[in-house]
Amino acid sequence: MMTYQEEEWSRLRRQSTKQAISLAMEGSWKEAIAVNQSILEAFPDDVEALNRLGRAYLELGEYQEAEAAYRRTTEIDPYNAIAVKNLQRLTHLKEVAVAGEIDADRLEPQYFIEEIGKAGIIQLVELAPPEVIARLVAGDRVQLRIDGTDLIVENSRGTYLGRVEAEHGQRLARLMAGGNRYSAAVVSLADGAVRVIIREVFRDPSQAGRLSFPSRGVRVTRPDYSERAIRRELEQEASREYGYTVVGGGDEMEILSEDSSDDDSEVSDEE
Template sequence: MMHYQAGEARLRRRREKDAIALAMQGRWEEAVTANRSIIEVFPNDINAYNRLGKALTELGQNTQAKEAYSRALEIDPKNSIARRNLRRLSLLKDAQPTPSEGRQRVIPQLFIEETGKAGVVSLEQPAPREVLAKLAAGDPVYLRSKGQGLIVESKHGEYLGQVKPRIGVRLAKLIKGGTRYTAAIASSADSEVKVVIAEVFQHPSQAGRPSFPAKGYDGFRSYVKGSILKYELGEEEEVLDESGYPVDSEEDADALPEGMSLIVDNEDGNIPE
């Protein structure tokens, strides 16, 4: 009996890894099939339902995604991932679904080796919930100078929020000096959005000036290799991303999303893309 259970656990884990790999590659149709095959064998697998909901959402199949998340909640009424995504989908119920098989997503595969090269920032004055509901962890975003600070926009040019002035002013000054950054959504839940900002090029004139000092700035978490980048996901036993995909405690947890290149306004004296 124990041998059978061990074999079943190995099968489950192998299928889970396959489903996760498909999602990480943006192969959402195949991810749907993979997670449904898991559910056929393990009908109470909450994580499989959450992953299925994520894949269906990426394909614009919001009604079926709601069904998947609802099933996860039936199994575990306290499941924060399913609950959060159902709230998000409720805001999209009147929106025209847009299949996203070709959607550009950011996969957390790069490592930041040096302290002060990246930070996770909570945005102030966030956009309406209806706008934030369209976002998912890993979506590339753009930084744009505004006055002395920075705002964050979606790839469609929609305003998402403002980087806290104390941090935004610092980064804006570094940008004007020639330093470049890349950014992506770390998490988006209800009216709160967090963004990963990473330095991709430091101008020689800015040498010795870290973008994200380890201490002394309130409102962001400096990313250091060896720390865990979490997506504010509730209290599941595993470390999961906001869609129910596990983050390994040593390798993937240290990985930092690579976003898209900075867009800046010439009228503010910044260097164009």
């Protein structure tokens, strides 16, 4: 049975963990570093805090500090998938970029859940080399560029990332040539695949009645593919590194840290 002091420490740890996760989701990386460091002062073997610390340093381009945090994780848990993956990513980053060059042009998940019927999620083909893809994280803003009949996806510095498959890329390229405008960002990176969400932000009057994302052959964000589902997909991609699970229903969602207990009155584990 836990003593009062132990219960108090556990409560403070949960609160700090939730704060660290919220700061990460907001992109407040310096503040997230401070909170995770405070957790580690009290709980030096907290691998979730170490991974969050590593991620925050990585986002700021402070690769040496990020590597130190992830290596500390592997000392505690040699098979920790998050730490191992990011140590591999850091190897690529140190080879191809200088500290501070990592993209900061990112979008919050909420940006892409407006006007749900005008967006589609598409997997890129003909990807850039692994050392380029290694620099991406979910939420990175990307750019669309017409190249002949192809639709090319680039990062904010104009570096090639991949191509939209011909059937959908050619359609979108024609609509863009006709005056439509689109925004796009990375949704997920898993098993060597890069998936982006492309959102129509302006439809030229000349394109009235022409759908950007017909349902055949592409995941379209139709009303039945709900706002909650899109948000869940984006946030769960990040959850593997932030150390939380998305819970709740309806339009309201909550972040529940992995070390939260069932008796915590501030959170619920009900789906």
